[in-house]
Amino acid sequence: MTQATWALSRYSGGQVSSLAKKLRVYEIAKELNLSNKEALDLCLALGIDVKSHSSSVEEAHADRVRRRAQREGIGIYGSEAQSTPSEPEEAVAAPPVTAPSEAPVEHVEAKPQDEEDKRDLAAVIAQESAKREEAERVAIANAGKLAREATEQQAIPRPKAAPVSPSGQPVPPPPARKPQPLTSFSGRPIPPPPRPAANPDPRGRRPARPPREGGRPPMPRTGRPDDRPARPTGPNDRPPRSDQAGARTGPGTGSGPSTPGGFRGSPPPRGGGRGAPARGPGGPMPAPRGRGRGGPKSKKRVSRKEYEELEPTTVSSYVPSNAPIPDHEVIIERGSTAQEVGPKLNRSAGDLIRFLLLQGEMVTATQSLSDEMIELYAAELGAEIRMVDAGQEQEAMLAARYLDVDDTEDEHAVVARPPVVTVMGHVDHGKTLLLDRIRNSNVVAGEAGGITQHIGAYQVELDGGQVTFIDTPGHEAFTAMRARGAGVTDIVILVVAADDGVMPQTIEAIDHAKAAGVPIIVALNKIDRADADPNRVLQQLSEYNLVPEKWGGDTIVVEISALQNLGIDDLLEQILVLAEVLELDANPTGHARGTVLEGHLDVGRGPVATILVQSGTLRVGDSMVAGQAWGKAKALVDDRGNKVDIAGPSVPVQVLGFSEVPSAGDQFRVTNEIASAREVAESREQRLRLAANANRAIGSSGIKLEDLFEQIQKGDVPVLNIILKADVQGSLEALADALGKLGRDEVGLAIIHKAVGGVTENDVALAAASDALVIGFNVRPDRRAREAAELAHVEVRTYEIIYKVIEDIEAAVVGMLKPEYEEIVTGEAEVREVFRIPRVGAIAGCYVRSGVITRGSHVRFLRDGVILWKGNVVSLRRFKDDVREVNAGFECGVGLSDFQDLHAGDLIETFELREIARE
Numbered sequence: 054m055t056q057a058t059w060a061l062s063r064y065s066g067g068q069v070s071s072l073a074k075k076l077r078v079y080e081i082a083k084e085l086n087l088s089n090k091e092a093l094d095l096c097l098a099l100g101i102d103v104k105s106h107s108s109s110v111e112e113a114h115a116d117r118v119r120r121r122a123q124r125e126g127i128g129i130y131g132s133e134a135q136s137t138p139s140e141p142e143e144a145v146a147a148p149p150v151t152a153p154s155e156a157p158v159e160h161v162e163a164k165p166q167d168e169e170d171k172r173d174l175a176a177v178i179a180q181e182s183a184k185r186e187e188a189e190r191v192a193i194a195n196a197g198k199l200a201r202e203a204t205e206q207q208a209i210p211r212p213k214a215a216p217v218s219p220s221g222q223p224v225p226p227p228p229a230r231k232p233q234p235l236t237s238f239s240g241r242p243i244p245p246p247p248r249p250a251a252n253p254d255p256r257g258r259r260p261a262r263p264p265r266e267g268g269r270p271p272m273p274r275t276g277r278p279d280d281r282p283a284r285p286t287g288p289n290d291r292p293p294r295s296d297q298a299g300a301r302t303g304p305g306t307g308s309g310p311s312t313p314g315g316f317r318g319s320p321p322p323r324g325g326g327r328g329a330p331a332r333g334p335g336g337p338m339p340a341p342r343g344r345g346r347g348g349p350k351s352k353k354r355v356s357r358k359e360y361e362e363l364e365p366t367t368v369s370s371y372v373p374s375n376a377p378i379p380d381h382e383v384i385i386e387r388g389s390t391a392q393e394v395g396p397k398l399n400r401s402a403g404d405l406i407r408f409l410l411l412q413g414e415m416v417t418a419t420q421s422l423s424d425e426m427i428e429l430y431a432a433e434l435g436a437e438i439r440m441v442d443a444g445q446e447q448e449a450m451l452a453a454r455y456l457d458v459d460d461t462e463d464e465h466a467v468v469a470r471p472p473v474v475t476v477m478g479h480v481d482h483g484k485t486l487l488l489d490r491i492r493n494s495n496v497v498a499g500e501a502g503g504i505t506q507h508i509g510a511y512q513v514e515l516d517g518g519q520v521t522f523i524d525t526p527g528h529e530a531f532t533a534m535r536a537r538g539a540g541v542t543d544i545v546i547l548v549v550a551a552d553d554g555v556m557p558q559t560i561e562a563i564d565h566a567k568a569a570g571v572p573i574i575v576a577l578n579k580i581d582r583a584d585a586d587p588n589r590v591l592q593q594l595s596e597y598n599l600v601p602e603k604w605g606g607d608t609i610v611v612e613i614s615a616l617q618n619l620g621i622d623d624l625l626e627q628i629l630v631l632a633e634v635l636e637l638d639a640n641p642t643g644h645a646r647g648t649v650l651e652g653h654l655d656v657g658r659g660p661v662a663t664i665l666v667q668s669g670t671l672r673v674g675d676s677m678v679a680g681q682a683w684g685k686a687k688a689l690v691d692d693r694g695n696k697v698d699i700a701g702p703s704v705p706v707q708v709l710g711f712s713e714v715p716s717a718g719d720q721f722r723v724t725n726e727i728a729s730a731r732e733v734a735e736s737r738e739q740r741l742r743l744a745a746n747a748n749r750a751i752g753s754s755g756i757k758l759e760d761l762f763e764q765i766q767k768g769d770v771p772v773l774n775i776i777l778k779a780d781v782q783g784s785l786e787a788l789a790d791a792l793g794k795l796g797r798d799e800v801g802l803a804i805i806h807k808a809v810g811g812v813t814e815n816d817v818a819l820a821a822a823s824d825a826l827v828i829g830f831n832v833r834p835d836r837r838a839r840e841a842a843e844l845a846h847v848e849v850r851t852y853e854i855i856y857k858v859i860e861d862i863e864a865a866v867v868g869m870l871k872p873e874y875e876e877i878v879t880g881e882a883e884v885r886e887v888f889r890i891p892r893v894g895a896i897a898g899c900y901v902r903s904g905v906i907t908r909g910s911h912v913r914f915l916r917d918g919v920i921l922w923k924g925n926v927v928s929l930r931r932f933k934d935d936v937r938e939v940n941a942g943f944e945c946g947v948g949l950s951d952f953q954d955l956h957a958g959d960l961i962e963t964f965e966l967r968e969i970a971r972e
């Protein structure tokens with residue numbers, strides 16, 4: 054997956070509203086040719102609430118800053134500019150301070166500091182008035198338009214089946230019918246809209262109702278999760294500044310167009326299809342009816358209730374109510390409607406609808422609002438809100454009621470518990486054999502080798518105590534658990550073969566254990582081998598800060614031979630010693646809490662889960678919940694296959710009786726009654742369903758470079774964790790060095806893992822578990838890594854120029870990340886055979902694994918995840934025919950512009966470049 058896909062998934066994960074009329078301070082600075090500091094100072098002098106150069110400022114306030122700069126003759130208004138006649142202030146301040154609707158204007162600047170500020174205030178009020186007038190004009194015109202369209206739509210024939218291209222690709226629909234804009238938020242002059250004759254008075258009186266025949270026109274579908282607008286696809290999608298034309302005319306002059314402060318750069322909603330914006334450029338026009346996703350919906354009727362809810366919005370101005378807003382944080386679920394949000398903020402739905410109308414957004418009371426709409430309204434009121442995913446609050450409430458009552462925290466009841474150990478290391482270094490040996494070192498009489506049941510973990514009884522081993526060696530399981538918030542391991546045994554030394558997965562394991570803050574014991578294995586060189590390995594380990602005790606460090610190293618059963622006892626003893634030092638304890642009384650290690654569906658026994666109990670004691674008959682699974686513990690089975698009645702801390706046990714199979718990493722809880730277990734599980738299921746519907750992020754997520762600055766400002770990112778992958782050691786070191794120097798006071802920078810090679814699933818898992826960003830230099834993520842990144846919402850950024858990496862990280866730290874092109878992977882093909890054709894060159898006989906390979910498209914050539922070459926697909930053939938594109942599942946011959954070094958097994962990745970404009 055490319056950056057773009059991540060970016061897209063990121064955007065699809067959130068509702069991108071068209072409400073985006075704010076400007077950053079640095080944008081104003083740039084526009085006025087001021088330094089960031091000067092612009093910031095101007096804002097502060099005007100009493101505008103900004104914190105840094107990347108704070109957002111309302112358009113109206115931005116205008117105030119512009120005028121102040123003009124008055125002070127600074128920036129673009131400096132010496133030269135001053136000589137040109139400046140815009141008369143009266144023209145701006147002239148309109149009456151009273152809003153046309155005679156509504157009190159509470160939401161503008163309240164305390165001017167001096168005369169200038171009073172003028173500024175008047176200007177803001179004037180702008181607000183203009184907004185109102187314009188919105189009313191739009192509303193009235195819309196009412197007329199609704200009526201016309203209702204009639205027109207009867208005449209629009211339903212289209213036939215969607216046309217399909219020869220390659221089987223659906224042909225995109227023709228561009229959406231351009232809405233007849235009634236107003237231009239870009240400030241371009243527009244003719245005055247036709248007003249319905251029946252309603253010559255724009256203020257207060259109702260426009261004539263649309264005719265009833267043909268049904269009520271469908272509502273505009275602004276702000277629904279499904280209708281999240283796509284990002285602008287090019288610079289042209291950004292409308293020119295609203296103040297450049299319209300605002301100059303000034304409100305109240307009655308002649309030119311006024312700018313009601315529509316949201317600049319408003320991206321078009323998705324409904325119009327790619328490249329077919331359903332809105333006017335940047336304008337807040339409702340999407341044209343019948344052109345949304347799913348084709349024309351001319352037959353959709355709107356209920357009387359919906360229509361009547363709409364009506365007030367078409368005729369009224371925003372009149373803020375005087376009711377006090379809540380003085381506490383208000384929780385609002387994403388996708389809430391005006392009917393739901395208004396009352397939560399002590400306002401009516403109508404109040405919210407009117408406010409949005411003035412921002413150019415027409416919504417009904419029952420229509421889902423985007424996050425931005427809700428946040429803007431809350432900001433307008435000065436209310437403190439927190440947006441949560443649908444169902445999240447309910448789930449949290451139930452968890453607090455039924456699960457968070459921890460009766461295992463009584464320190465008097467705490468006793469020492471066995472350590473939980475995970476074995477990690479490079480492939481073939483002997484993890485499995487070591488775990489086998491350990492199973493057999495059980496000292497309980499008659500039970501040597503008795504652990505036959507594979508349940509994901511087992512306990513061994515030693516002279517000095519018990520040890521619990523997680524039976525799935527490898528860092529994948531370890532990190533996957535941790536990514537889900539389940540830190541079950543107390544100690545990591547790092548197996549390193551004495552003949553082979555530190556290898557890539559050894560380093561990965563070290564980094565994973567370090568990231569989790571788990572102590573490491575090194576098991577130096579295969580010392581029986583003639584070519585074993587323990588000192589060389591110790592030297593290598595020291596380079597990763599694992600300095601052995603015998604060299605004065607604090608890393609326990611035990612030399613063993615799993616094959617010859619040498620040193621195993623010593624290793625187990627060291628585990629017990631370390632466990633003692635770690636003072637591992639737990640309360641065995643109270644309700645059991647733990648983590649699911651494994652789950653599967655057994656034909657005879659139903660859902661079966663292996664649970665590691667971490668505190669309390671689990672009993673047969675307990676009501677339990679894990680993830681979305683719930684039930685009564687019908688039976689408990691230990692690692693020897695025996696049925697048991699109870700399981701205490703650090704004991705792994707198979708549990709039967711779940712309603713479904715829980716997943717590894719799910720938190721396990723016992724509840725008082727079965728009903729509460731069920732209620733909790735169902736609330737989780739409900740939230741996940743809602744989240745999936747909204748295509749939202751589920752699970753963990755790494756950090757996004759774009760959001761970094763905001764998070765630093767909130768104090769959320771003391772350290773930016775980075776996972777660095779590169780094609781060769783030289784660039785890896787150079788990058789690590791350069792990045793290491795980028796840390797600042799506000800944010801430290803930690804490279805938690807770096808290695809040569811493509812971006813793998815493990816890198817993504819580590820990133821998800823550590824809130825890290827993955828940077829690939831001259832390497833790409835493989836398909837599994839891309840999918841994992843998409844699922845876990847981990848950002849993987851790939852680069853081919855070192856300074857660009859540095860530039861981006863630096864820019865992100867100071868909140869000035871620039872617009873960029875992002876790559877969308879369009880197809881992936883595997884080279885199966887290479888044909889060398891005289892005078893033509895090498896042709897790759899390929900199998901298209903996913904997407905579409907298109908002639909002429911950009912292409913990247915990969916071997917083991919490393920980029921070998923970039924260019925274009927110059928020829929594409931199916932059998933003997935030249936073709937334009939080949940779909941997944943077919944074979945084809947691909948000729949590349951000037952790359953000849955093809956090998957079977959290489960990968961071809963085609964991609965598109967798409968500009969992602971920043972907001």
Ligand SMILES: Nc1nc2c(ncn2[C@@H]2O[C@H](COP(=O)(O)OP(=O)(O)OP(=O)(O)O)[C@@H](O)[C@H]2O)c(=O)[nH]1
Binds near residue numbers: 481483486582614
């Ligand atoms: N000479 C010698 N060979 C060993 C020793 N330990 C393991 N081996 C051999 O090394 C090979 C790999 O051992 P495994 O235990 O499968 O290694 P692993 O780390 O679990 O490998 P994966 O499961 O593939 O990651 C096997 O052939 C073992 O017999 C040892 O101490 N000495």
